[in-house]
Amino acid sequence: GENVEQHPSTLSVQEGDSAVIKCTYSDSASNYFPWYKQELGKRPQLIIDIRSNVGEKKDQRIAVTLNKTAKHFSLHITETQPEDSAVYFCAAPRASGTYKYIFGTGTRLKVLA
Amino acid sequence: DTEVTQTPKHLVMGMTNKKSLKCEQHMGHRAMYWYKQKAKKPPELMFVYSYEKLSINESVPSRFSPECPNSSLLNLHLHALQPEDSALYLCASSHRVSSDNEQFFGPGTRLTVL
Numbered sequence: 001g002e003n004v005e006q007h008p009s010t011l012s013v014q015e016g017d018s019a020v021i022k023c024t025y026s027d028s029a030s031n032y033f034p035w036y037k038q039e040l041g042k043r044p045q046l047i048i049d050i051r052s053n054v055g056e057k058k059d060q061r062i063a064v065t066l067n068k069t070a071k072h073f074s075l076h077i078t079e080t081q082p083e084d085s086a087v088y089f090c091a092a093p094r095a096s097g098t099y100k101y102i103f104g105t106g107t108r109l110k111v112l113a
Numbered sequence: 114d115t116e117v118t119q120t121p122k123h124l125v126m127g128m129t130n131k132k133s134l135k136c137e138q139h140m141g142h143r144a145m146y147w148y149k150q151k152a153k154k155p156p157e158l159m160f161v162y163s164y165e166k167l168s169i170n171e172s173v174p175s176r177f178s179p180e181c182p183n184s185s186l187l188n189l190h191l192h193a194l195q196p197e198d199s200a201l202y203l204c205a206s207s208h209r210v211s212s213d214n215e216q217f218f219g220p221g222t223r224l225t226v227l
Contacts, residue, residue, distance in 0.1 A: 032213035043203065043218040046158065050215060089155050093212040100169060101216060103155035 004092045006104030013080050014112050021107045022070040023090035030092045033073045034101075035064060039086045047088075048075070080111045115140060115151060117219035119204050125225045136187040136204030142217070144210040145187040145192045147179060148203040150221070156203055162187060163210040194226045 002027045013019050023033075031052040036044035050057045050064045050073065057064050061080075066073040073092075077084055090104040117138045126132050136145065143164050148156035161169035165224045176198075177191040187204055201221045207214040 020176065030212065034215060036218075043220045045218070047213055049215060087153075099210050099212045100158050101156075106153070106155050108153075 004090060004102045004104045006090055006107060008107060009105065010015045010108045010110070012110045012112060015080060015082060017080055018079055019075075019077045019084070019111075021073060021088055021090070021108055023074070023092070023104045024070075024104070025092035026071065027092065027094050027102075028071065030094065032093055033064070033066060034091050035075045036089045036091065037104075038089065044089060068099045078110075080109075082111050082113050084093075085109055085111045115217075117204055117206055117217050117220050119202075119219035122223055123223045123225075124182075125227065126194065127134065127227050128196075130194075131190070131192045132183065132193065134189040134202055134204075134224075136189075136219055137185055138217070138219075139185055141184075142204065142206035142208055142218070143184060143206045144214070144218065145181060146205040146207075147187070147189050150201040150203055155217075161188075161210060166217075168210060176196040194224075196226050199224055199226045200218060 005024045007022050034049040035047050037047045048059050048062050048064050050066050052073045059088045061078045063076040091101040092102050120135045145162045147159040150156045158171050159173045160179045165181045176193045180188040201223050203221045204219040205216040207216045
């Protein structure tokens with residue numbers, strides 16, 4: 001069945017440290033993997049995404065890696081800042097049948113100043 | 114305009130009321146979505162419209178009735194809701210319904226059912 005597992009559910013790091021969040025998906029045909037950041041009371045906003053034809057993508061302090069063989073992808077945030085504190089959701093669109101996003105359960109990241 | 118807008122921001126309604134949520138985008142997207150999000154949970158898909166036609170209904174109770182009057186607008190009509198329907202209702206859009214399209218989310222309507 002369709003499933004996206006996300007770990008950890010909560011993560012606290014000291015300002016300046018790195019944070020890593022991992023997601024595992026089940027649909028081997030999935031070909032697009034976005035990461036959304038949702039601050040309290042705000043909308044989910046795309047922060048980075050990766051397509052299945054590449055293994056890594058970086059945008060300043062944020063990077064995403066994809067391991068298609070193992071069916072997992074990870075979000076890496078370096079030099080964390082207090083404004084990085086939010087809930088992060090991964091998604092792995094179901095690529096067979098009717099297309100829809102399957103969201104992970106979310107990771108609450110707290111960056112401690 | 115690169116945003117999805119939603120009105121109202123907040124809505125409080127009784128179980129016998131009829132109300133509507135509205136969503137609008139002017140990015141030329143032909144796929145629009147309604148999600149429901151409970152506190153500390155991921156968005157949960159309710160409906161998908163593709164080229165103004167309903168393409169996915171995730172077994173949503175009939176007290177929620179979607180409508181897509183044109184390619185820029187998406188409504189969600191609410192009738193006889195239950196307190197457990199209280200949640201953040203998010204609208205989203207994408208270029209088309211596809212497995213590799215970014216979805217742009219609106220700010221949501223926070224609904225409270227008394």
